[in-house]
Amino acid sequence: DAEITQSPRHKITETGRQVTLACHQTWNHNNMFWYRQDLGHGLRLIHYSYGVHDTNKGEVSDGYSVSRSNTEDLPLTLESAASSQTSVYFCASSKDYEQYFGPGTRLTVT
């Protein structure tokens, strides 16, 4: 069955380190998205991509980057992790408007 996966599911890292979160989907969707979810803020869009080599900034993109070298993957990189980036990160993909989410990555920056 087609699916969307994220790895790692949990990660603890230190301030200043570079961290990459993986997202992989097998639906062959062109659209992929990264969100973070924090108490009091709901889901906020970090970056999104509408196809290979296309990337766009979302609402809270500072400190994050993405690259899209193939249809299946959209890795999210935290260039220099900060404590404010402690959060749950969700990846999603879509063909049109209906987005399907991965299981999430819980990131703690100490």
Add this chain to the structure above:
Amino acid sequence: RKEVEQDPGPFNVPEGATVAFNCTYSNSASQSFFWYRQDCRKEPKLLMSVYSSGNEDGRFTAQLNRASQYISLLIRDSKLSDSATYLCVVNYAGNMLTFGGGTRLMVKP
């Protein structure tokens, strides 16, 4: 003003009760509307799309009022398993979605 607003709840209801949630959105150009369900510490899952004519899926009914810019979700005969956070979601342009903060439902025995 938030683009998508929901009452955060919690709504505490007994099993078998009918409960309704409303959501308002600010952008009149909004094109597509959805309800997502999110269980604690899990990913959001699409519950249903919301069409202008209203739509029903088993115990769940969704309605859209474009004139007043609100969306509703009605759950009949609530089950314990309906306990979750319900997210109102709106598409404005392209394939991006804006999420409301969610309404928490707790169904009690």
